[in-house]
Amino acid sequence: MRSDIRSVAAEFFARLDANDIPGALALMSDDATWWIAGKPGTNPVVGTLSKERLERVFYRMLGQTVDGLRMTVKGVIAEGDKVALELESHARLKNGRVYAQQYHTLMEFRDGKIRAVREYLDTQHVLAVLAPDPATPTAAEARHRDS
8 A cells, every 4th residue: 555655645746747736636635635834924825725725826836937846756755644755846937036945745645545735845935936026016006106
């Protein structure tokens, strides 16, 4: 059983690497949850996400990239119904920045499907590269300045 869940875990990230969000989500149970480390209120995606909310987060992230999010599995350990992975990601963003993240992810399985994920990552990097540049005025600020 352990080698099967290792394969599913690796396939999940291979599908994300191929920008196949529906294919990745199909490997998750309908009631799956994804927890992202971080203090509530510091980032809108920290905490526990439902599969439906996770789908929106994945599409939002992908929409900010120039040519997708590259995911690389660096290490895998499986025991019982859990798989621990070390991962790296890389993406050129439309805002001109580069998203280069490192993760530790713990996946729990039920009946061969991913039922829960705990993701640890550098939340400061997320804010630094994905947040709007404070020197760039928002549309509302530009309208106010021009009026």
